[in-house]
Amino acid sequence: MGDTELLAERFEEHRGHLEAVAYRMLGSTAEAEDAVQEAWLRLGRANPGGIGNLGGWLTTVTGRICLDQLRSRTARREQPMDETFVPDPVLGPLPRTDPEQEALHADSVGVALLVVLDRLDPDERLAFVLHDMFAVPFDDIAPVVERNAAATRQLASRARRRVRDATPPSDPDLGRQKEALEAFMAAARGGDFEALVAVLHPDVVLRADVGALVRGAAGSRTLRGARTVAESALLFARYTAAARTVLVNDAVGLVSVIDGRVRSVMSVTVVDGRITGMYVLSDPERLGRLEPPDEEA
Numbered sequence: 001m002g003d004t005e006l007l008a009e010r011f012e013e014h015r016g017h018l019e020a021v022a023y024r025m026l027g028s029t030a031e032a033e034d035a036v037q038e039a040w041l042r043l044g045r046a047n048p049g050g051i052g053n054l055g056g057w058l059t060t061v062t063g064r065i066c067l068d069q070l071r072s073r074t075a076r077r078e079q080p081m082d083e084t085f086v087p088d089p090v091l092g093p094l095p096r097t098d099p100e101q102e103a104l105h106a107d108s109v110g111v112a113l114l115v116v117l118d119r120l121d122p123d124e125r126l127a128f129v130l131h132d133m134f135a136v137p138f139d140d141i142a143p144v145v146e147r148n149a150a151a152t153r154q155l156a157s158r159a160r161r162r163v164r165d166a167t168p169p170s171d172p173d174l175g176r177q178k179e180a181l182e183a184f185m186a187a188a189r190g191g192d193f194e195a196l197v198a199v200l201h202p203d204v205v206l207r208a209d210v211g212a213l214v215r216g217a218a219g220s221r222t223l224r225g226a227r228t229v230a231e232s233a234l235l236f237a238r239y240t241a242a243a244r245t246v247l248v249n250d251a252v253g254l255v256s257v258i259d260g261r262v263r264s265v266m267s268v269t270v271v272d273g274r275i276t277g278m279y280v281l282s283d284p285e286r287l288g289r290l291e292p293p294d295e296e297a
Contacts, residue, residue, distance in 0.1 A: 007048055011040055014055050017134075018062045024129045025066035027087030027114045030289060035065045056140065063130050064144045070122035084222055086209040086281040087114040089265045091255060091293040092247040094178070109133075110250045111267040111279045115207070116166045120159050127152050128159035168205075168277045170251065170269035177252040178245055180270045185254070188237045196230035201276040204229050211283030229278065246293045255293065262290045
């Protein structure tokens with residue numbers, strides 16, 4: 001095996017980890033894949049023999065690539081930071097056995113958390129993701145954000161506070177999540193307004209993202225309050241009728257598949273048996289890259 005093949009083999013051992021880092025940084029599966037590919041190209045231009053810790057080197061390089069993308073995204077204002085933005089979801093079949101343990105061990109991150117991460121400053125997001133999610137030392141992160149270790153620690157601390165204050169708590173038990181979502185679906189399909197209100201938290205927030213090209217139009221919105229969200233659910237009950245439960249990142253959600261194509265994805269947060277947050281993605285461009293998940297595993 002030649003040096004290039006050996007290096008490629010070693011890189012592939014880290015690909016899954018790097019894609020996880022990039023996805024948490026960018027909230028986009030396609031951009032995460034591009035960032036990891038760029039990391040491979042940079043490795044090819046480096047001197048691999050001089051890299052003592054390949055995994056650490058690749059992690060920080062991937063972080064730097066993502067940071068550049070976030071800074072460029074912000075500077076060009078390509079993605080307005082409005083409340084309707086929902087990150088790319090990762091879909092999978094809902095496990096039939098021991099769903100709680102499946103969720104605890106899943107290498108995933110919730111859509112609700114990604115929404116909060118998208119509102120952090122790029123440097124804060126990098127510091128938080130690399131340190132709090134992947135245990136990268138501040139001394140290694142500091143050169144990437146062009147600060148000393150103490151200032152980098154402060155970046156992560158500010159991000160941690162914002163995440164803690166803004167991320168809605170959710171019951172981690174997939175069984176209880178599924179129970180609440182199925183009650184919501186049954187009420188919507190049956191046109192039972194009061195049953196819908198009962199399964200929704202009084203302060204529930206619904207975010208619906210139809211895509212950047214039409215964001216701000218009537219279909220892209222943020223709704224608050226159980227009765228307001230229930231009214232909307234009845235209006236769009238026909239889409240609920242075509243949906244089935246799946247795993248969306250680390251939580252139970254719904255996917256609507258028509259003619260073999262994903263038409264919408266919704267994930268939820270659940271507390272004490274009631275839905276507190278709903279995140280709906282119906283952007284045709286991004287949904288077109290998703291494969292419909294298999295039936296329950």
